[in-house]
Amino acid sequence: MNFARKIPQACEYIPTLNRMGYMSPALDEIQLAFVKHCENNKTGLFLDIGCGFGVATQPVAKRGCQVIACDLEERHLAVLNESIPQKYRSLVTLLAGHFPDELTFPHNTFDGINISMVLHFLSPLSIEKAFKEISLCLKPGGRLFLTTSSPYQRALSLFAPIYEKRKYVEEWPGYIDDIAKYVPHRAHLLPKRNIVFCTDELSRVASKFGLDVQTATFFSREGIPPDLSLEGREYSGIICEKPKDSPLIFLEKNKEVSPIHAANIR
């Protein structure tokens, strides 16, 4: 009997329980930077949005940092809760709900926020709302760590030329109305509608909400399945800092609407 075929590989992707894609058990380079940031700011408070089974939450707690882990799916949080060693449990607060529609946080609360492989499942309107919330609830000097899939995955080879045509004329060129058209073999793991992102879209929306983009990069990840692996640009990530004099803080204090939104310029 060939046991090797039955034992999952260390980095094999794990499907979510709610058809929201799949999760790698290994940290990518942006998540690693998030963990390092937490480690360097041990007394801070951190947020992991769409934490799944807690691939990023766990190492943060294990470094002795306080972290709020939130997810739409209660079963993911239950798995995470079970897998945190007892001595770190008091460091982790679990919250179930939709970010940003149901979960919001007080302004200037977090020293760092991780949101990894989650934006795909939000509508364009909710993506903007999410960035606004993130920008408001980060402390000045706090950092955002964000990763997404890019259009440059092997399974999206038929979509990549469409993305390229749209990229200079559409705000969200990575919008896919029916994922089964491009990725039929993974469609059962994903919602019908999906958005993939390049660093340009991520950087643009982060800047629009007052965040300084410090790193914007494509990357690949350990254990990437062959049907996704292409040429090393399969994922997009950004690291941003909320400036000490964020324009959003000024507008909020004065109860003003951002001029971009008031004029509905997109």
Ligand SMILES: C[S@@+](CC[C@H](N)C(=O)[O-])C[C@H]1O[C@@H](n2cnc3c(N)ncnc32)[C@H](O)[C@@H]1O
């Ligand atoms: C592909 S998984 C990524 C999980 C984890 N961040 C990681 O990188 O391994 C996406 C996760 O985001 C959660 N999610 C999707 N939309 C969400 C939302 N609007 N608010 C909170 N969690 C959400 C899903 O339930 C799922 O656990």
